[in-house]
Amino acid sequence: MHIAIIGNGISGITAARFIRKLSDHKITVISAETDYFFSRTALMYIYMGHMRRQDTQPYENWFWEKNRIDLKRGFVKKVNHQNNELLFEDGKKMSYDKLIIACGSTPNKFGWPGQDLDAVHGMYSMQDLEAMEKYSDGLKQAVIVGGGLIGIEMAEMFHSRNIPVTFLVREASFWNGVLPAEESAMVNRHIFENHIDLRLETELKEIVDDGNGKACAAITNKGDRIDCGFVGLTAGVHPNTDFLKDSGIEMKKGILINEFFETNIPNIYAIGDCAEIQNPLPGRRSVEAIWYTGRMMGENVAYNICKQKIAYDPGIWFNSAKFFEIEYQVYGTVLAKPPENHISIYWEHSDGKKSIRVIYDKDTNKILGFNLMGVRFRHEVCEKWLREKTNVEEVLQNLAIANFDPEFYKTYEDQVLKIYNQQAGRNLTSQKKRSWSNAFSFLKS
Numbered sequence: 174m175h176i177a178i179i180g181n182g183i184s185g186i187t188a189a190r191f192i193r194k195l196s197d198h199k200i201t202v203i204s205a206e207t208d209y210f211f212s213r214t215a216l217m218y219i220y221m222g223h224m225r226r227q228d229t230q231p232y233e234n235w236f237w238e239k240n241r242i243d244l245k246r247g248f249v250k251k252v253n254h255q256n257n258e259l260l261f262e263d264g265k266k267m268s269y270d271k272l273i274i275a276c277g278s279t280p281n282k283f284g285w286p287g288q289d290l291d292a293v294h295g296m297y298s299m300q301d302l303e304a305m306e307k308y309s310d311g312l313k314q315a316v317i318v319g320g321g322l323i324g325i326e327m328a329e330m331f332h333s334r335n336i337p338v339t340f341l342v343r344e345a346s347f348w349n350g351v352l353p354a355e356e357s358a359m360v361n362r363h364i365f366e367n368h369i370d371l372r373l374e375t376e377l378k379e380i381v382d383d384g385n386g387k388a389c390a391a392i393t394n395k396g397d398r399i400d401c402g403f404v405g406l407t408a409g410v411h412p413n414t415d416f417l418k419d420s421g422i423e424m425k426k427g428i429l430i431n432e433f434f435e436t437n438i439p440n441i442y443a444i445g446d447c448a449e450i451q452n453p454l455p456g457r458r459s460v461e462a463i464w465y466t467g468r469m470m471g472e473n474v475a476y477n478i479c480k481q482k483i484a485y486d487p488g489i490w491f492n493s494a495k496f497f498e499i500e501y502q503v504y505g506t507v508l509a510k511p512p513e514n515h516i517s518i519y520w521e522h523s524d525g526k527k528s529i530r531v532i533y534d535k536d537t538n539k540i541l542g543f544n545l546m547g548v549r550f551r552h553e554v555c556e557k558w559l560r561e562k563t564n565v566e567e568v569l570q571n572l573a574i575a576n577f578d579p580e581f582y583k584t585y586e587d588q589v590l591k592i593y594n595q596q597a598g599r600n601l602t603s604q605k606k607r608s609w610s611n612a613f614s615f616l617k618s
């Protein structure tokens with residue numbers, strides 16, 4: 174059987190690796206972007222000089238041949254499912270028995286005048302990075318449009334080369350559709366501390382042409398003109414599915430799939446950023462464009478194709494990122510605008526750069542989520558508490574076992590507990606100390 178995979182990102186590559194582990198099928202991974210898989214989340218570190226391009230490739234180049242995974246560079250123009258055939262831009266064709274579409278996302282553009290000028294780019298692909306590199310030479314001012322995780326990375330990238338940045342964010346506070354108010358305010362402060370010209374409640378109206386087809390200024394909805402040599406478009410992403418428009422594969426926001434990653438067409442599957450789950454679990458989105466989801470889906474689809482059909486279980490929600498120096502982790506359900514039964518215990522360090530938020534259910538006292546800024550918790554410990562719907566008091570009394578850094582911030586677990594005691598009229602004390610052996614015995618229990 175020949176399995177073709179469109180996309181050599183984390184989703185497609187994980188699928189290929191697991192199909193190889195589980196079978197002897199012929200595998201071809203196709204990509205228009207690069208010859209080899211690289212870690213998209215590390216793109217910024219290439220620009221900032223922390224990594225070379227080859228350091229972002231998790232596998233040596235010989236890995237693919239050794240594992241009999243064929244790599245093909247090319248853009249698939251059309252999927253012809255009647256003949257089980259792919260048509261490439263250069264006119265070549267490839268037949269398949271099963272097809273996995275893992276074609277990822279593409280940056281949003283909202284029809285702004287000037288959005289297709291030179292020196293206007295998203296920050297998604299290797300080509301975007303190359304464009305940033307090209308225009309950074311002698312760049313005196315950049316404008317970034319859209320305040321999400323990628324926008325702030327782009328701001329940090331330019332900042333690392335001392336290129337002044339104006340950052341246009343539509344919302345009243347950074348990423349406040351996702352972050353609770355205090356954490357969002359913390360990031361605002363931190364952006365200002367890094368001398369970024371953050372303009373909240375400000376939208377892009379137009380990008381100005383310099384007369385030669387290149388951007389030379391951005392105009393905001395407030396009528397301000399910012400002269401610049403580069404405009405970064407980072408107002409979110411959407412599934413990169415234009416090439417599938419007339420393919421007969423059903424799509425809404427993304428490629429519609431059931432819990433087995435099956436599309437409406439037999440033998441065609443979709444995974445990762447481009448896939449839209451028809452019936453997501455309560456509290457989960459139909460498109461989850463994050464690294465961990467792609468990896469899980471890649472492994473699961475391989476199992477479904479090679480072994481037996483098992484419904485996709487996205488597990489406990491987890492995401493992590495970095496806002497300049499502040500690391501961010503979220504586990505479980507932490508909503509920017511929580512319902513009345515979600516009770517929040519929020520502790521913030523006096524330096525204003527670290528915080529812990531613990532969410533629990535008012536009616537059941539079960540733990541619901543953790544939101545961490547500048548503090549890292551052990552993934553497995555948080556996941557176990559959330560999976561087992563542990564009582565919040567048990568969690569808080571044992572919070573130390575979740576912590577990674579015994580040597581730092583010695584007292585904050587007690588402070589979180591103190592806040593809970595005040596809020597709930599209790600008098601609990603910590604029961605466990607930070608140590609790997611405490612965490613280990615908890616995980617074994």
Ligand SMILES: Cc1cc2nc3c(=O)[nH]c(=O)nc-3n(C[C@H](O)[C@H](O)[C@H](O)COP(=O)(O)OP(=O)(O)OC[C@H]3O[C@@H](n4cnc5c(N)ncnc54)[C@H](O)[C@@H]3O)c2cc1C
Nearest residue numbers: 180182183184204205206248249276277445446462463464
């Ligand atoms: C700058 C940046 C930082 C990020 N940071 C984080 C983070 O910290 N944590 C996190 O969880 N997530 C992060 N993400 C999101 C994460 O990287 C994505 O969710 C993930 O990479 C998506 O993987 P994928 O395999 O589904 O798609 P992709 O990685 O997009 O791979 C799809 C590939 O398919 C190719 N392709 C598409 N169409 C065709 C076609 N017709 N023919 C041939 N090839 C095609 C594309 O060119 C691309 O190479 C970040 C994303 C970006 C851009």
